[in-house]
Amino acid sequence: MNIIEIKNLSHSFVDGTLGIDGINLSINEGEFIVIGGQNGSGKTTLLKHLNGLLLPTKGTVLVEGVEVSRNIKKARQIVGMVFQNADSQIVGETVYADVAFGPENLCLERQEIEKRVSAALESVGLTQHADKRPHLLSGGEKRRLSIAGILAMVPKIIVFDEPFSSLDYPGSRQVLKQILSLHQSGHTILVTTHDIEKVIAHANRLLIMQDGKVARDGTPDKIIQEAEVFGVRAPCATRLGVEVASWLS
């Protein structure tokens, strides 16, 4: 079943720049998609249409068969978005308060909020930091807190915008582990990155974007050889002609 259906999607910014141009895309439930592309290729603009942060200039985006612009709140509940800059995503003054922010916006009962926050913190391993102020967390912990904030809203699809940016090796591994565990628990995952090496071993689909269009779409093993044509660095293993290994192995 297609959980996301994008038909002829275009978006122009106020200054007339075309952010994305005529994208058609279907995403199945449970897929793990990596979206690669140079800076400014339209990756983030595409993601922002999935939960109505941007609305199409032309075309439609359907989430679970419902047009996003018709029920934005529902779309934002289904599509959780983890932003590139964790510092600007974290709004709570404590770790607990931040995770509770989303469920409070959904007007849930206090008991249900507490249940969801505890479960989300536990699943990202931040339970012991519940009373900590977010700015005291490390980069990897902040990214995991952003994920917990999204998990507490019980989304079906989670989109990650450059989840590994500014993270060291252990931080990147922690976040990757988290993404994989979310995929294993049944979430549909979309990850945008300009450095596909960190995550491509786990994806079952690779999209490469260029100038606001989907330039390539298919399984990673078929497309990855062409990645560098579009300004996306291919993994070292591919250059050496061997299978790409996971960053977790």
Added chain:
Amino acid sequence: MAELTVFSYRCGTSILHKLDVRFKLFFLILISFTVIKADFTALFIISFMLITVLVYIRFPIISSSRDLRYFFILILLVFFARAFSTPGSALIEWRFIVISKQGVYEGVVVCWRLFLVVFLSLAFVSTTRPSEIKAAVEWFLIPFPFIPRKRIAIMMSLIMRFMPVIYEQVKDTADAQRARCIENKKNPIYRLIKLLIPIIRRTFEGADDLVLAMEARCFSENRTDPVLSSSPKDWVALFIIMCLCFVIVKL
């Protein structure tokens, strides 16, 4: 990683940590007004009580003094302003500069009061979770339907959340400018402008990102209300504090 600042909540199990935040906020206001009315003797009593409380809640008085250095400069300025501007019998006289005895007395009392109010607030902040403060403010605003209390509560929460981030940005920008020898420029206005422009720009960019992040998490003013509950010990504390304030004012 950023450091814990003097304005942070510190986990603990003291009575002060356990009191209902609405009562604590009321105590803070009540004692602050009492301090403003207090004379020398009363200030001594309040100071003694406040130091006892700070020690009891394990507030790091000495290490916090470093974070409060700019406040001490402000206090000093207030003292000199009072000392120079209050008329009375001269204590020190040099050309046209006169420092009066009454001025020194007034300066000491005003600074002392300011000092006490600040440390009272620190005792409050370090024993109360920011989310509780936000909830209490929201609760106190219920009788005023024309005030958007939920919006104010969110604004407070964001200020508390982003103050350390902005503080970090100021430090980063200042370091980056020092690395490019900004100290060679002696004009303080030039230096201030060069510091402020990137900070303001980064803050506004951060605000744009924040709006998107809040929208992505379905932000609206129609949200679940915070839960607050009082117990008999809050009422006992209220009785004691009110009696103490009454006695101090009547001294």
